[in-house]
Amino acid sequence: MATLFSHILVLATLVCGLVWAFDHFVLLPKRQAALATAEANSGAPLDENTRTGLLREGVIAENCHGVFPVLFGVLIFRSFIFEPFQIPSGSMMPTLLVGDFLLVEKYAYGIKDPVWRNTLVETGKPDRGDIVVFKYPKDERIDYIKRVVGLPGDRIVYRNKSLYVQPKCEQGQTPCPELKEISRVEVNQGEFNQGAIALTRLREEIGEVTHDLLINPSRREPVGYYYQQDGSRVGEWIVPEGKYFAMGDNRDNSTDSRFWGFVDESQLVGRANVIWMSFEFERGADSILPSWVPTGVRLDRIGGLE
Template identity: 70%
Template sequence: MATLFSHLLVLLTLATGLVWAFDHYLLRPKRLSQVAALEANGTVALDPDKRDELLREGPIAENCHAVFPVLAVVLVLRSFLYEPFQIPSGSMMPTLLVGDFILVEKFSYGIKDPVWRKTLMETGKPERGDIAVFKYPQDPSIDYIKRVIGLPGDTVVYSNKELYIKPACPSGQGCEPLRAVSRALVNRDEFYHSGVALQRHREQLSEVTHDILINPRQRDRVEYYYPQPGTQTGEFVVPEGQYFVLGDNRDNSTDGRFWGFVDESLLVGKAVFIWMSFEFDRNADSILPGWIPTGVRFDRIGGLE
């Protein structure tokens, strides 16, 4: 949907801009010439209102003239600076909840054109711990949001609900060994899934501290893990130019464990801010449609980490 909207926005901006330019640079000079000829001949008395009427754009050009600047500003903001997204699922709980509306910084991972997504300018690369929005590798028309865990050259292991990382070591000297990512239990009664209390852990991922959820009763679905040649089940060696991502809700997230890696060409931007958060808590017998919010979570508005 986001891709379709981007393409539609580009087409509308281009169409209204062309209509406005055609009228401004081709038709308006002709209208000016006609008015000048009438005034020079003196055959018609042109008061200000009559002159404005003769110079006025047609209804289509007039509307395009009014709409084009607005569309152009929205296109620039949305394509190159910040784009709003809505969180549709719980795969990034507890960091992001269903009903959160976030801003994604589009220029964090390079400035790309809004149609073909070719990089126009390099501005930065994802860092471990970033919350990244990207095109789903198996269907680029869908936007996904996950946390960046593995950088190019890293070895990532996920086994028995424990995360291990061995950072890339191009020089081959002084390389760090495979180490477990440290985490500490926060609580086990805040979030539930199908009646099961989820464990909330605080995880230290490089310089980023964030919380994750673990379902102690759900086994790892290792039979569905992405089978990377030359590695064991649950082991992922991140190729150059690609990234390995996980959801913070570890047992309720379809992420890199199941479909592999995110190519840097698929990166959309970095999630940086929650600008609105709606809650949808209602009883099963409520007559209101499910998409109508029941409240606003003002305490969730703010920056992300």
């Protein structure tokens, strides 16, 4: 849907711009010439109403003239600066909740054209721990949001619901980094639930980021569904160059790189860095209002992200 909107926005801006330009550079001179001829024939300047009528744009050109600057401004802002994003699922709980509205920093990982998504200007790369929005590798019409846990060249191991990272060994680096478990401590249990099961909330440190995650202690690891990389054991991955390994903070309720592989650089949309609004949607089935109507506002969630 986001990709379709981008294409429609580009097309609408282009059409309005061409209509306005054609009127301004082709039709306006003809109207001005007609006005000059009318004044020459009358032998005196025409009154203001007549002059305005002769120079007036057509209805379509007039509308495009008014709308084009707005469309152009929205296109620039949304394509290159910030794009709004709504959290549709609980895969990033407890960091992000359903009903959170985010601003995604589009220029964080390169300035890209809004149609073909080719990088025009390099501006940076994801860091370990970044919350990123990207095109779902299996269907790029869909936007996903996850946390980057593996950078190009990293070795990632997820076993017994614990995350291990071995950073890439750079050329000439001795000794090479070792595989280490990402440290975490328990915060509480039962603050969040999945049905009747109390989830465990943990605090994890990855890269320069400290964040919370959820584990379902009753759910077995679905290793049979994990993405099997050639030459690696089940539950282990070596991140290829130009790609990233992303996981949801709700570890047992997230379809992420463990299941479908890696995120390519070209699929990165931007970095999520602020919640600008958060709505509750807790309407019961017996409500006369539709489910998309909010039941409350979570003002305490507005602000920057970890």
